Amino acid sequence: MYNIFVSSCLLGLDCNYKAENNYFDPIKTLITLESKGLCSISNFCPEQSEFPTPREPMNIHFGDGFDVLEGGSQVITHSGVEVSTALIKAAQNTLSFCKQNKVTHAVLMEGSPSCGAQWVYKGECWPKRVKKEGMGVAAALLKKHNISVVSHLNLAVFVKEIAEQSKI
Numbered sequence: 001m002y003n004i005f006v007s008s009c010l011l012g013l014d015c016n017y018k019a020e021n022n023y024f025d026p027i028k029t030l031i032t033l034e035s036k037g038l039c040s041i042s043n044f045c046p047e048q049s050e051f052p053t054p055r056e057p058m059n060i061h062f063g064d065g066f067d068v069l070e071g072g073s074q075v076i077t078h079s080g081v082e083v084s085t086a087l088i089k090a091a092q093n094t095l096s097f098c099k100q101n102k103v104t105h106a107v108l109m110e111g112s113p114s115c116g117a118q119w120v121y122k123g124e125c126w127p128k129r130v131k132k133e134g135m136g137v138a139a140a141l142l143k144k145h146n147i148s149v150v151s152h153l154n155l156a157v158f159v160k161e162i163a164e165q166s167k168i
């Protein structure tokens with residue numbers, strides 16, 4: 001059974017830094033699989049567990065989520081406030097949520113300093129929006145704990161995998 005955690009903003013919850021959502025219409029395909037009993041979906045917003053909404057945007061400087069977890073990189077808001085400790089706590093809250101819900105896979109919002117699965121923005125280049133390869137802090141912590149991390153941009157491949165595994 002696939003126990004799938006989805007970034008809340010992808011499902012339409014207004015939890016991003018602007019108090020808006022990042023609704024992703026193809027997520028319906030996953031909900032259809034759930035209605036057929038082929039997976040179970042839960043959702044959580046890492047940042048909303050430690051920060052207010054709306055909140056100041058933040059980025060990882062010089063590294064990715066793994067580097068932040070190891071103390072080698074910092075998370076800094078656009079006005080220059082260092083929030084690494086709070087973002088690590090948000091990642092730990094996410095991991096606790098996933099453990100409670102026996103999550104096996106996480107479908108995460110690409111590019112976020114928390115949820116980015118393949119890339120994040122180079123905070124050191126702000127205000128230029130430059131991408132770099134790497135994971136957000138919550139995504140990195142989930143991966144370290146053997147939860148499979150899937151970019152929302154790769155959802156179609158993941159949905160196909162579930163369907164094939166379930167032979168439908």
Ligand code: SF4
Binds near residue numbers: 008045
């Ligand atoms: S922390 Fe993750 S779930 Fe929350 S708004 Fe950002 S991308 Fe979405």
